[in-house]
Amino acid sequence: MILALRKILSDLRADTFFKVLLAALLVLSAFAPSxxxxxxxxxxWSTIAALxxxxxxxxxxxxxxxxxxxxVWLVNLMSTERVAAIYLVLAAALLSTVLTNDVALFVxxxxxxxxxxxxxxxxTRFIVFEALAVNVGSTLTPIGNPQNLFIWxxxxxxxxxxxxxxxxxxxxxxxxxxxxxxxxxGGRRIDARESDSSKLDGPLLALSLLLYVxxxxxxxxxxxxxxFAAVLLLYLLMRPRVVAQLDWGLLxxxxxxxxxxxxxARLGAVQELMKGLELQIPANLYFAGIGASxxxxxxxxxxxxxxxxQDWKVLAYGVNVGxxxxxxxxxxxxxxxxxxxxxxxxxxxxxxxxxxxxxAALLGYFLLFRI
Numbered sequence: 001m002i003l004a005l006r007k008i009l010s011d012l013r014a015d016t017f018f019k020v021l022l023a024a025l026l027v028l029s030a031f032a033p034s035x036x037x038x039x040x041x042x043x044x045w046s047t048i049a050a051l052x053x054x055x056x057x058x059x060x061x062x063x064x065x066x067x068x069x070x071x072v073w074l075v076n077l078m079s080t081e082r083v084a085a086i087y088l089v090l091a092a093a094l095l096s097t098v099l100t101n102d103v104a105l106f107v108x109x110x111x112x113x114x115x116x117x118x119x120x121x122x123x124t125r126f127i128v129f130e131a132l133a134v135n136v137g138s139t140l141t142p143i144g145n146p147q148n149l150f151i152w153x154x155x156x157x158x159x160x161x162x163x164x165x166x167x168x169x170x171x172x173x174x175x176x177x178x179x180x181x182x183x184x185x186g187g188r189r190i191d192a193r194e195s196d197s198s199k200l201d202g203p204l205l206a207l208s209l210l211l212y213v214x215x216x217x218x219x220x221x222x223x224x225x226x227x228f229a230a231v232l233l234l235y236l237l238m239r240p241r242v243v244a245q246l247d248w249g250l251l252x253x254x255x256x257x258x259x260x261x262x263x264x265a266r267l268g269a270v271q272e273l274m275k276g277l278e279l280q281i282p283a284n285l286y287f288a289g290i291g292a293s294x295x296x297x298x299x300x301x302x303x304x305x306x307x308x309x310q311d312w313k314v315l316a317y318g319v320n321v322g323x324x325x326x327x328x329x330x331x332x333x334x335x336x337x338x339x340x341x342x343x344x345x346x347x348x349x350x351x352x353x354x355x356x357x358x359x360a361a362l363l364g365y366f367l368l369f370r371i
Contacts, residue, residue, distance in 0.1 A: 008249050021256040044153060050224035052232075057215060060204055060242050078115070090133070092105070112130065123340065138320075150299070151315060169364055173360055207238060262307065292305060298322045305318075313368075325357030326354075
């Protein structure tokens with residue numbers, strides 16, 4: 001436990017985003033110290049509980065070795081560079097619908113780097129397309145990314161209703177992405193056969209898989225706190241090491257994000273600015289979601305704009321489309337390029353992501369307001 005605490009503190013000291021949020025909180029608190037006692041009420045604890053449960057379940061799947069086995073099986077199906085790209089893009093998109101976009105990248109990107117080392121394929125371009133893929137795939141479900149999880153808890157709609165609303169956008173974006181992938185990679189034959197000597201923790205894999213659906217069902221009933229408590233207890237009893245490996249620092253970052261953004265939203269100058277945007281007009285909210293994502297990333301954008309509009313359908317389209325474009329649009333973009341190890345990957349990313357933003361913005365607008 002002490003080692004786990006030290007790792008959390010070490011990760012937080014190295015996390016620039018956490019330090020920015022903490023500094024902002026200190027400044028805001030200095031101007032209004034009487035409001036500190038109300039800070040817990042600013043946090044959407046149902047979203048935090050749902051996010052914690054998902055992180056724990058996906059950590060269990062990862063620690064079991066099951067995801068790695070799946071990845072090796074996928075790699076062994078590849079025959080050409082184009083086929084490899086399509087497989088990896090589809091795998092990233094599909095995994096992100098249930099494992100969140102960042103977890104999908106932690107699975108797919110290391111496999112991609114391994115395959116590219118063996119075959120000489122262009123790793124950076126693969127990873128750029130995988131970043132685009134998780135932005136597309138994670139848009140579909142309430143658990144695909146943090147902004148969807150927040151919007152889902154806020155809207156209090158069913159899992160199925162959320163998916164049905166997002167499905168048209170995801171379908172057209174996925175078709176466009178697969179087409180672009182096929183055009184961007186050649187037909188050179190590859191031999192990427194890999195053997196897997198890693199150990200599989202069968203009981204942990206079974207536990208994680210068996211808990212997934214009940215967790216989603218209880219969360220869908222808007223009882224995420226009870227769902228997380230049950231999952232946490234079972235892991236503590238059966239695999240406490242998984243609990244210790246959980247990214248608790250990420251949860252703290254989200255708690256700070258809720259407090260900071262809601263404090264900022266209360267400022268008079270900010271309220272006047274937001275009134276001027278006329279966010280009660282759906283089209284304005286849609287483009288505000290896209291624009292704000294380019295400035296502060298789509299998760300903070302969702303939290304901030306939710307203070308001024310309850311139109312979850314438009315907000316969900318706006319902030320998910322906003323994940324494309326500039327690198328900061330989605331934290332998943334930053335994770336993907338960081339994992340690539342290529343300091344110049346951001347240039348290639350923007351070559352594809354900025355046009356993708358324009359296309360996605362037009363498609364989203366058409367689906368929302370012209371059909």
